[in-house]
């Protein structure tokens with residue numbers, strides 16, 4: 001039987017050789033040209049990413065067209081918060097000095113959800129010195145208002161303490177009507 005072994009050996013050797021050749025061919029075909037120029041990634045990806053249109057503006061990119069909101073925002077305790085965090089991207093909305101699309105505007109309960117993404121007392125990684133948080137529904141209970149109140153009924157979203165004294169007076173009135 002030794003000759004049989006020889007044939008098998010040749011066959012296995014041939015198969016391995018064929019796989020190596022096919023592998024090399026496939027590698028040449030499938031690995032992108034610029035792969036490995038700077039490291040084990042596609043060098044062209046850098047250029048492609050850099051050429052993508054910029055979608056985010058800064059807060060300043062909103063000010064010229066929205067002077068009313070800009071004024072409150074700049075002078076309020078949310079001055080350092082990004083307009084786009086709450087509203088969506090500049091690129092979906094304006095181009096040059098034209099409005100090109102509508103941004104979603106949150107309403108009622110959606111506003112509460114938005115505020116609590118940053119101000120929820122349950123998020124333990126936020127110390128008081130960095131950001132004041134509230135526990136719900138206790139924040140409303142202590143003020144004796146209905147628990148269906150949304151944050152913007154007392155806090156102006158663009159400057160959260162701007163009208164708070166007015167809100168206190170109003171909740172004072174509601175206290176007696178409850």
Ligand code: HEC
Pocket residue numbers: 059062063066069070073078081082083084085086087105106107108111152157158
């Ligand atoms: C903390 C979140 C937040 C930030 C930051 C914020 N906004 Fe708003 N904005 C809102 C919410 C919520 C409303 C809806 C208010 C309501 O219904 O009481 C709103 C309403 C508006 C409206 C009126 C929309 C309409 O047609 O009713 C404009 C315009 C606006 N914001 C622009 C801005 C600009 C410009 C900035 C930055 C200078 C900004 N906002 C920053 C949350 C925010």
Ligand code: HEC
Pocket residue numbers: 057058061062063065066083084087088089090093094095096097098099101102103104105
């Ligand atoms: C080129 C001018 C322009 C720029 C820049 C601009 N807006 Fe507006 N925006 C408008 C106009 C016009 C309206 C519609 C009338 C209005 O509500 O004042 C509008 C409306 C809105 C609305 C109400 C929903 C809607 O789309 O109609 C929001 C929210 C808003 N803008 C937020 C922003 C934010 C945040 C920025 C900065 C990232 C921004 N805008 C930048 C012109 C602009």
Ligand code: HEC
Pocket residue numbers: 077078080081082085086111114115116117118119130131132151152155156157160161
């Ligand atoms: C992206 C995170 C973020 C969102 C969303 C946000 N806030 Fe704030 N808010 C802050 C930060 C940060 C401060 C503290 C600013 C500072 O101290 O300079 C602040 C300050 C405040 C303050 C003043 C607290 C104090 O006494 O110092 C109130 C009240 C407040 N926010 C209410 C709201 C309400 C209501 C909403 C929803 C409309 C909201 N915030 C949405 C981050 C956020």
Ligand code: HEC
Pocket residue numbers: 112115116119132133134136139140143145149150151152153154155164167168171
């Ligand atoms: C019934 C009115 C009312 C509603 C509704 C309300 N607040 Fe307040 N909030 C107040 C008052 C009043 C203060 C105290 C302001 C002051 O320091 O004089 C306050 C204070 C805060 C503070 C600062 C807390 C601190 O430790 O100094 C934050 C943050 C805040 N509110 C967030 C929210 C958020 C988020 C919502 C919605 C989930 C909300 N508030 C709903 C009236 C309200």
